[in-house]
Amino acid sequence: xxxxxxxxxxxxxxxxxxxxxxxxxxxxxxxxxxxxxxxxxxxxxxxxxxxxxxxxxxxxxxxxxxxxxxxxxxxxxxxxxxxxxxxxxxxxxxxxxxxxxxxxxxxxxxxxxxxxxxxxx
Amino acid sequence: xxxxxxxxxxxxxxxxxxxxxxxxxxxxxxxxxxxxxxxxxxxxxxxxxxxxxxxxxxxxxxxxxxxxxxxxxxxxxxxxxxxxxxxxxxxxxxxxxxxxxxxxxxxxxxxxxxxxxxxxxxxxxxxxxxxxxxxxxxxxxxxxxxxxxxxxxxxxxxxxxxxxxxxxxxxxxxxxxxxxxxxxxxxxxxxxxxxxxxxxxxxxxxxxxxxxxxxxxxxxxxxxxxxxxxxxxxxxxxxxxxxxxxxxxxxxxxxxxxxxxxxxxxxxxxxxxxxxxxxxxxxxxxxxxxxxxxxxxxxxxxxxxxxxxxxxxxxxxxxxxxxxxxxxxxxxxxxxxxxxxxxxxxxxxxxxxxxxxxxxxxxxxxxxxxxxxxxxxxxxxxxxxxxxxxxxxxxxxxxxxxxxxxxxxxxxxxxxxxxxxxxxxxxxxxxxxxxxxxxxxxxxxxxxxxxxxxxxxxxxxxxxxxxxxxxxxxxxxxxxxxxxxxxxxxxxxxxxxxxxxxxxxxxxxx
Numbered sequence: 001x002x003x004x005x006x007x008x009x010x011x012x013x014x015x016x017x018x019x020x021x022x023x024x025x026x027x028x029x030x031x032x033x034x035x036x037x038x039x040x041x042x043x044x045x046x047x048x049x050x051x052x053x054x055x056x057x058x059x060x061x062x063x064x065x066x067x068x069x070x071x072x073x074x075x076x077x078x079x080x081x082x083x084x085x086x087x088x089x090x091x092x093x094x095x096x097x098x099x100x101x102x103x104x105x106x107x108x109x110x111x112x113x114x115x116x117x118x119x120x121x
Numbered sequence: 122x123x124x125x126x127x128x129x130x131x132x133x134x135x136x137x138x139x140x141x142x143x144x145x146x147x148x149x150x151x152x153x154x155x156x157x158x159x160x161x162x163x164x165x166x167x168x169x170x171x172x173x174x175x176x177x178x179x180x181x182x183x184x185x186x187x188x189x190x191x192x193x194x195x196x197x198x199x200x201x202x203x204x205x206x207x208x209x210x211x212x213x214x215x216x217x218x219x220x221x222x223x224x225x226x227x228x229x230x231x232x233x234x235x236x237x238x239x240x241x242x243x244x245x246x247x248x249x250x251x252x253x254x255x256x257x258x259x260x261x262x263x264x265x266x267x268x269x270x271x272x273x274x275x276x277x278x279x280x281x282x283x284x285x286x287x288x289x290x291x292x293x294x295x296x297x298x299x300x301x302x303x304x305x306x307x308x309x310x311x312x313x314x315x316x317x318x319x320x321x322x323x324x325x326x327x328x329x330x331x332x333x334x335x336x337x338x339x340x341x342x343x344x345x346x347x348x349x350x351x352x353x354x355x356x357x358x359x360x361x362x363x364x365x366x367x368x369x370x371x372x373x374x375x376x377x378x379x380x381x382x383x384x385x386x387x388x389x390x391x392x393x394x395x396x397x398x399x400x401x402x403x404x405x406x407x408x409x410x411x412x413x414x415x416x417x418x419x420x421x422x423x424x425x426x427x428x429x430x431x432x433x434x435x436x437x438x439x440x441x442x443x444x445x446x447x448x449x450x451x452x453x454x455x456x457x458x459x460x461x462x463x464x465x466x467x468x469x470x471x472x473x474x475x476x477x478x479x480x481x482x483x484x485x486x487x488x489x490x491x492x493x494x495x496x497x498x499x500x501x502x503x504x505x506x507x508x509x510x511x512x513x514x515x516x517x518x519x520x521x522x523x524x525x526x527x528x529x530x531x532x533x534x535x536x537x538x539x540x541x542x543x544x545x546x547x548x549x550x551x552x553x554x555x556x557x558x559x560x561x562x563x564x565x566x567x568x569x570x571x572x573x574x575x576x577x578x579x580x581x582x583x584x585x586x587x588x589x590x591x592x593x594x595x596x597x598x599x600x601x602x603x604x605x606x607x608x609x610x611x612x613x614x615x616x617x618x619x620x621x622x623x624x625x626x627x628x629x630x631x
Contacts, residue, residue: 031596035556036575037372042144043557043597075200091200 003053005069006079012069015055015062022053022082049088049119051080056112063099063111070097070115077120090117122367123349123561127233127247132561135238136246140559141374146237147598148245151195153255153269154229155218166203168196168266169593170232172251174273175603176344176564176586191273191347193232193251196266196593204267205260227254230271234560234590234598248561250590252351273347278304278330284467287324287432287496292316293341293526296323297334297355304330311353314360315620316341318532322398322496324430324468340526342536346564358539361565361584361607362616368562369580370553370570377554378572382547388519389511391540395533396525397499406431407471409489415445415457415477422462422474430468431493434461437473443489445475453477453484461491504530506537508545519544549606551583558600562588568604582607 003014003022029045055066074092081087092115100112126132127150139145151167152160172193202208206219218225235247254277257270283303288296293316301311303325318341325333334353338345342358407425415421437443437459445453456479465472471491477484501523519540527533553570562568564585571580583604592598617627 029596033376033556033597033599035373036375036377036572039373039556040143041556044144044146045596 001083001085003083004079004081005073006081007073007076008078010072012065012072014053014069015058015066017053017083018056020054020056022051024082024086025050025052046121048121051082051088051090051117051119052114053117054112054114057102057110058113060109060111063113066113066115067097080117088117089120091120092117122563122566123248125248126235127249132248133238133246135240136236139236139238140561141557145557146243147592148235148237148247149592149598150231150233150245150247151197152229152231152233153225155215155225157228160229160231163197166198166200167593168198169591170195170251171589171591171593172232172271173587173589174251174346174349174564176346190275191251191253191349192256193230193253193271195230195232195269195271197268199260199265199267202265204258205262225255225258227256227277229253230255230269234558234592250349250560252349253347274310274351275331275347275353278306281305281330282327283325283330283333284327284470285323285325286466287322287430287468289432290319290321291323292319293337293343294355294357296320296526297337297345299323300325300330300334300337301353306353310351311355313353313355314343314357316343316355317357317359318535320526320532321528322430322432323526324496326430326467326469336524337526339521340524340532340536342539344565348563356565359616359618361567362611363618363621364565364567364584366567366569366582368559368566368568370555370568372572372574374556375553375570375572375575376556377552378570378575378577379552379554380576381550381552383550384547386519386544387512387517387547388508388541388544389513389515389517390505390507390519391537391544392503392505392518392520393527393533393537393540394501394503394521394523395527395529396501396523398496398528399499400432401495401497403435403492403494405490406434406493406495407491409486413475413486414483415475415486416483417477417479417481420474420476422465422472424465424470425473425489425491426470427491427493427495428469430496431471432496434466434471434491434493436461437489437491442492443475443486445484445486447482447484453479453482456482457484459489502530502533504533504537506534506541508541510545512545512547543610546609548609549583550586551577551581551602551604551606553602553604555600555602558590558592558598560590560598560600562600562602564588567607568602570604584610 005012026047027050028047032042080090102110150164153163174191175189202210203212205211230253232251233247234250237243237245253271253273256272259268281304294313344356348354406427439454445457447453458476460474462472462474566585569580569582571577583606586605587603590600613628615628
């Protein structure tokens with residue numbers, strides 16, 4: 001199964017993230033405060049999922065495919081489906097597309113990219 | 122304390138429990154009247170809101186008069202450039218509103234705050250904590266945030282000037298109602314308690330309506346302010362006298378408690394100025410300084426302004442008050458109708474209407490005067506009342522500035538006596554930082570508070586002078602109250618309250 005990203009119009013199949021897989025984390029928005037007596041108060045707010053996907057050592061073609069999908073989906077509430085079949089309505093956080101480049105012995109570039117997504121509630 | 126939610130029903134038990142619960146789920150709504158007519162729910166883009174409502178400046182709780190302006194700040198997510206006037210991604214209807222001559226200035230804003238409560242299916246229940254208008258706005262392009270600065274409903278009337286006829290023996294709340302009518306504040310948008318004092322003479326001549334109503338409230342020792350529902354409220358000096366405590370706050374509910382006092386209010390005596398007024402004899406109050414030409418069959422109107430208020434105008438009489446001639450100098454008085462416009466008769470200005478009834482000849486108004494009974498102001502007088510038990514050695518006099526609605530010895534004496542006692546001791550002031558905000562609080566509410574192990578071991582009562590709230594960035598709905606301690610406000614508990622206490626019962630106030 002592949003990771004897909006749908007912006008409401010087009011479904012993009014993203015490169016396989018490699019053996020590192022992806023990281024998902026449920027982020028609490030709830031806040032706590034303590035009264036002068038020591039009593040604790042909690043104001044609850046819905047938690048949301050934060051998803052981080054690293055793509056180590058992408059070829060230039062794979063990186064271009066990922067960037068194309070990113071350009072079409074970033075900033076739009078879109079559907080991200082992960083390797084395990086779970087899907088989330090997400091925004092690509094902070095609009096970043098960080099890439100680290102290394103060159104192999106033949107001077108061919110390889111790119112490591114890590115994208116972060118935040119669930120839209 | 123508000124009693125009903127935004128659906129118009131009494132607050133549910135679950136809502137009241139949520140106000141003080143250890144764990145609760147805050148919910149809020151923000152509505153904006155972008156086009157001046159339709160309320161648009163902008164909650165989906167809400168990042169945070171905060172605001173403040175206040176009865177008085179911190180150094181002046183003894184004679185409040187006009188409340189300070191309530192305000193709110195709302196931050197909205199502008200991710201899709203919804204609120205950016207020139208961005209193509211924005212909303213077309215909003216672009217139209219922002220692009221108008223006045224932008225979205227003075228468009229309505231409402232904030233509801235509440236909790237998600239109930240079972241088996243929890244649902245949000247709200248109460249309204251702010252009703253006002255947009256004052257200013259800012260688009261943070263980098264952060265993609267749009268923020269609105271809002272002011273209470275009084276902002277709509279800040280520049281409104283009103284003129285009225287002279288009124289005699291009006292109760293001050295009736296006078297405030299007349300000013301409100303003149304400004305276009307609908308009867309349903311105000312709630313005025315009966316005032317304690319009647320003012321012998323009252324009038325307005327192109328006066329700012331908000332400051333004038335504030336002066337009238339001050340002359341009664343009362344408060345005038347706009348509440349969270351966008352209503353204009355007037356409370357008389359005894360509004361708090363018979364009030365019961367509506368909420369109890371303990372150390373479990375406070376993150377901080379800070380005692381203070383209003384040191385600058387201390388006085389050994391209080392001076393109140395009053396300004397006597399009396400009707401003068403019939404006299405000339407306006408003389409026309411120019412000639413006016415009226416064509417055949419034509420009607421003109423002009424304004425006759427007087428330097429002094431006129432209690433009663435005399436209708437202009439031909440030969441005595443005006444003379445109209447033809448271009449050849451012939452008498453035209455018989456061919457003219459000269460009168461005063463009923464709606465234009467105000468204290469210091471009257472609209473004069475002259476009609477030329479002649480079919481062919483123009484006429485010239487070469488002389489005109491308006492007679493009436495003017496009001497004469499006597500020299501200001503002052504009542505000075507010393508504190509029964511002075512708080513300080515030496516003389517510390519606090520003066521109530523000149524107020525045109527303090528016109529009698531009795532009124533000035535009552536206010537001075539009240540203030541002399543009120544200011545003869547320090548009035549404790551408490552700043553309570555609440556761990557859990559309670560959105561239903563209203564200004565003036567009597568609450569009971571204590572903080573065992575801190576500065577207040579045993580429960581005290583006080584009235585909310587100001588409350589500030591914040592909800593958003595840190596996920597907490599928090600609130601800070603400024604509370605005037607009640608211990609020395611009313612020495613007795615059985616005052617006669619107009620409209621509340623039965624006749625024959627209760628203690629008279631001063």
